Every structure is written in C-alpha cells, then in structure tokens.
Amino acid sequence: MRQIRLFRLSCLVAAIITTSSAFATESSSAPPYFEWKVENFAINEPLGGLPGDAKRGRAIAGNQSRGNCLACHLLPIPEEPFFGNLGPPLTGIGSRQAIGMIRLHVVDQSRFNPETVMPGYYRTPAQLNRVAKQLKGKTWLNAQEIEDVVAYLASLK
Amino acid sequence: MKTLILIHFLISVLALTTAYAQQPLSGFDYLMQEMQEMQLDDFGNPGMLTVDAGEILFSTPGENGKSCASCHGDDGSKLDIKNIASYPVYSADLKKPLTLRAQILLCQDERIGSPALKHSSEQALQLEAFVRRLALGETVKVDVSGEMTPYYEAGKKLFHTRWGQVDIACHQCHVYHAGRTFRGQTLSQGQSNGFPGYRYTEGKAVSSPERISGCLANLRAEPYASDSEEYINLEVYMNARGNGLKIETPGIRY
Secondary structure: OHHHHHHHHHHHHHHHHHHHHHHHHHHHOOOOOOOOOOOOOOOOOOHHHOOOOHHHHHHHHHOOOOOOHHHOOOOOOOOOOOOOOOOOOOOOHHHHOOHHHHHHHHHHHHHOOOOOOOOOOOOOHHHOOOEOHHHOOOOOOOHHHHHHHHHHHHOOO | OHHHHHHHHHHHHHHHHHHHOOOOOOHHHHOOHHHHHHHHOOOOOOOHHHHHHHHHHHOOOOOOOOOHHHHHOOOOOOOOHHHHOOOOEEEOOOOEEEOHHHHHHHHHHHHOOOOOOOOOOHHHHHHHHHHHHHOOOOEOOOOOOHHHHHHHHHHHHHHOOOEOOOOEOHHHHHOOOOOOEEOOEEOOOOOOOOOOEEEOOOOEEEOHHHHHHHHHHHOOEOOOOOOOHHHHHHHHHHHHHOOOOEOOOOOEEO
16 A cells, blocks of 8 residues: 555656646747748758758648648659649659759748748748747747658659 | 849739739639628528627617617618728727728617627627628729828738738738638638628628637737728728729628
8 A cells, every 4th residue: 555655646647747847848849940041042051050851851841731832833742642732742852853853842942932932841930920829939840850851852753 | 143133023023913914803703612601691691690690789779769770770771882882981089090890899889879880899899790791792982092091001011011920911911822822721812891791711790890809810910900900901902902892791601
C-alpha cells in the first residue's frame, strides 16, 4: 500500500516536472527570426545556417496544418489525395531551380512576383496586415521547417 | 535582367486585364452537379430550413401586437422584390449605406416594439434569408452612384487588401484564380448572390459577412464584427460587383 502511494506521488511529481518543463520550452522555444538577404532572385545562405532534412520536409509539405503545399501544388506525395492547381507542379523542381531560388520562393515569393497568391512562409512579420491576435509577430513556418522543406524540394530531381 | 523584368511586367499586366474583363459568374456555376441539383430542390436544400424559420419570425407579433407581416403581407407579398435586389441602399437619415439585414433590424426596432435582435443573431440571419429569398431569380442591381460611391470605393479597396499571416487579398483568389482548384475545392468568383446561403463545409446557414469572416480566419487574420463598417463597405462593393447576377438565396456553397 505504501509503495503504491509512493508510486502515485512520484508519478504526480514527474507529471508536474514534465508539464512545467514543457511550458518552459514552450515559452523559450519561440524560435528566433533570422534575417535573410535576396541576391539575384535567390537566398543562398540557409536561414540561421541550419541544415535541412528532406524527410522531415516531405512530411511538412504534405501536412494540411503545416506547409500544406498540396493545397496549390502537385507533388510526388501519392498517399495524399486532392492536389490543387493554383501553383505550378513541383515534381522535378530540384533539377529546374537552384536551391537558393527555391528558398526565396518558400520564404517570400512576393519578392519574386509582387502579385503572387502564394503565402510567404517566412515573410517579415512586421510587413503583414491584421494578423490574428494569437499569431502576431510569428512566421508561418520556423527557420528549421523552412530549411527542411527547401531540402525536400531540392531533392526532387 | 531589365528585359526579363519588363517581359514579366508585361505578362502580369496582360493577365490582370484579361482577368478583370471576365463576366460575373455565380458561385452556382462552380459547384459540382449534385450540389447544383440539391440547391434547386427546395426539399433537398438545407438552407430552406433557415428560410422557413425566417418565415415564422416574419409573422410572429412583437410586444405591440404587430409583426412584419402586418405591414408587408403574410408571405411578404407586399414587399418590392426589385427593391430587395438593390440592397445595400443609401439611408439619408443615417447618412450611411443600409444592408438588408440592418434594414430589417431597424424596421423591427422602430415598428414592432420587440427587444432589438442582435445583428449577429441566428434570428436576424433567418429573417434576412426569408426576405432575400422573396427576390429569388431577381437581378442584383445595386446603385453605387452619388452618395454610395465613397462606400463602394472603400469596399473595393478592402477587396484588394492583403490580410493575415497568409497575406492574400480577396481578388487574388477570386479574380485571378477563379475556376482553379484549391486542394479539393474549386475557387469561385466570390459572388454574393447566393447569400444568405448554406455553407457545406460548416454545415450551417451563413450570410455574406459571416462567409467573409470564414475567409479571414483561413487567411489567419482577425475577422471584423458582423455589423462593422468594413463589412458594410465590402457588402456594397461585392453586391455591386455581382450586378446582373440572379439572386439564389439560399445558395449552397463550399
């Protein structure tokens, strides 16, 4: 009986520690915004120098609540139904465009085409108008996610 | 590089002019056939429940024993359907445009003596749907001359304003890309002639401002209040933009 009580107590303590540390990481995990520079329609330096992971990038591109690239583009992700056709097909984009150009398109397509319908996934938050309160000052994807998606798109040859 | 930019510019101008030259098309024309049939069938159209609820409210007496039907006829037969199709209209008393819903609420407030309905309430939507339905098949004809012009221009500006984290303006989807597919949905021209209508993706009846709020939420932007100046101006612009279309209330839309 005493052991059970001890076990319960330790569970409770563990739960408190994990939740509080989760909150701590939540507040401190607001990722920093890295400045980027456009040269000749490309961003050649990875955001914050972060390395991208194509496998994670594929998951973000196919996820409706993260990148949701499929809403507008055709991509070789056969397990997801319904592709949109607002944007061009991206199959083989890695052999058509340099990685720096792909990065600019994902970060802020409006720097390439001012009338674009494509969201800027890492557009400077201060340039946005009437953003929902809970999203103020945030970019859609964080720098790591951008690099992952860029790595995935560059791998489509 | 300069020639490249010039060519790019010329292509964009060409695309813009052709896009803007297009005729207004009802959202009905972008629906799949099953949905079109459902809309045309009064018993199959779920928006008719809202219209029917509005019909009951229309003849429900207020505190002074009068109802809308006391003046406008039992089934609204004494209402001028051409007038219904011309809303929003300019009110000289209020010195601003009056939307159909605002007009109904004003009328209720002044003549029935019931406690005023909230602009965003379900009953206000039902009454608006019933009254707009009376003008089924009538041609939308909003007059934007004279005092209405500044409101029309303000609405037009809002329609071309980028919003939210997604940073897209209405016209970018509903003018440039109407007819293309966004995931499984076909983008329409965003015309308001089917509203108040039934929104399939939400499973409920919505008015045009509520639908705009839905769009703004998708754009990760902060929606406005349903009776805000912005939505009034947008309704003036959007209804006038659809001048010539037939009223379809309750239209079924995605």
